[in-house]
Each structure stands twice: as C-alpha cells, then as structure tokens.
Amino acid sequence: MLKKVVERMPETFTTASRVVLKPDEMTLATVAEFAAMLRLVLKKSGMTAGQVAAKTSIARSSAYSLVSATRTGLPVDAAQVQLFMRGCGLRHDQIDEVMRAWTRLSADNRRRRDVNLAKPERLPPAEDLGVDECVEHIQRLRVEGKHAVAVAWARRLIGALLAERAELDA
Known part of the structure; x- marks a missing residue:
C-alpha cells in the first residue's frame, strides 16, 4: 500500500533540481x-x-x-519564508540573499511604524505663528517624510492666513 502512495507523489517532490533566480529577479x-x-x-x-x-x-x-496576490505586507515569520524558499528548491546562496532582504525590509517597516507612533511634535499657539514660518515647517516635514505632522502644520497655516487677512481687513 505504501509503495502505491509513493509512486503517485508528484515528480517535483523527488527531484533534486534547484530553482535559480536571475540577478534582476x-x-x-x-x-x-x-x-x-x-x-x-x-x-x-x-x-x-x-x-x-x-x-x-x-x-x-x-x-x-505567502504567495497570495492580495498580500500587501511583508511576511512576519522569517523562518517560514526560509522554509518556503527551501521547499521550493531555491539555491542556498539565494535563500541567504532573500533572508537579508527580508531582514532589511522588516527593519524598514519597524522604523516607519516607530516614526508614525512617535510622540507628536508640540506646536506653538496659532497666534504666535506667521505664514512664512508655517510654510517652512511644512516643506521641511515633507522632505523628512513626516506627513502627519506636516498636515498639522498645514492646519496652522490656515489659521495664520486667516489671522493675516483679519489684520489686513482691520
């Protein structure tokens, strides 16, 4: 009985061939x-x-x-990724390279998450801000990738513009 099961196993389970990715892949x-x-x-x-x-x-x-077309995030379990690559027959040197990339991408994700969870920057009172100062802060924050803080400064910019207009109308 066991022999029949082994005979029906797909050939890919018994082959020793290796999957090789091209450098651009x-x-x-x-x-x-x-x-x-x-x-x-x-x-x-x-x-x-x-x-x-x-x-x-x-x-x-x-x-x-792991291979879902709808997957948007990085797999969480590095050991699982490594087992999957090994199971697919990827060359060992390329598995190592993939795992280095996983480690780098995972660290990048953690850094981005930590920046987004960081304590927000305290903003000065709206009446103390000028239009030019708000614009400078918004530009700096955009370059730094701190978009959520830039939005807060954009709100302050609106207040500064309204205060400037009120002064001109008075």
Whole structure:
C-alpha cells in the first residue's frame, strides 16, 4: 500500500533540481517586489503552495498566504519564508540573499511604524505663528517624510492666513 502512495507523489517532490533566480529577479527593494519574488520562486518550482507545505512544516494556509496576490505586507515569520524558499528548491546562496532582504525590509517597516507612533511634535499657539514660518515647517516635514505632522502644520497655516487677512481687513 505504501509503495502505491509513493509512486503517485508528484515528480517535483523527488527531484533534486534547484530553482535559480536571475540577478534582476533578486532586486528586493520593496515589500511588493519581495511578494512578487515569492510568487516567482513558487512558479519556477513547478509546485503549488500546497505541495510546498506538504514538503515542509508550513501550514497549507500559510503557504498559500505567502504567495497570495492580495498580500500587501511583508511576511512576519522569517523562518517560514526560509522554509518556503527551501521547499521550493531555491539555491542556498539565494535563500541567504532573500533572508537579508527580508531582514532589511522588516527593519524598514519597524522604523516607519516607530516614526508614525512617535510622540507628536508640540506646536506653538496659532497666534504666535506667521505664514512664512508655517510654510517652512511644512516643506521641511515633507522632505523628512513626516506627513502627519506636516498636515498639522498645514492646519496652522490656515489659521495664520486667516489671522493675516483679519489684520489686513482691520
């Protein structure tokens, strides 16, 4: 009975071939590129995500989630990504490169999240602000990527413009 089960297993489970990515396919600067690379590795392996899951200790649903076309975030579990790559047959040196990219992207995500959760900058009272000062702050904050704080300064800019207009009308 066992022999029949083994005979019916897909050939990809017994092959020793390696999946190899081209250098341009290893450009993993964004989370979207990382997700696309996961799907490409699976495609080149000739297996389904379910087959990779059966080959590894990854849950079937997790394997399908890793390569979902609707995935927008970076996979959270590095060990799972590594197992998936190994299960697909990606070369070991390329797995190492993928994991370095995962580490870098994960750190970038943490930094962005930490900046967004940081204590907001205290703004001076609206009456103390001039139009030019608000514009300078908004430009600086945009360059720094602090868009939420720039929005707060834009609100202050509106107050400063209204105060300036009131002075001119008086």
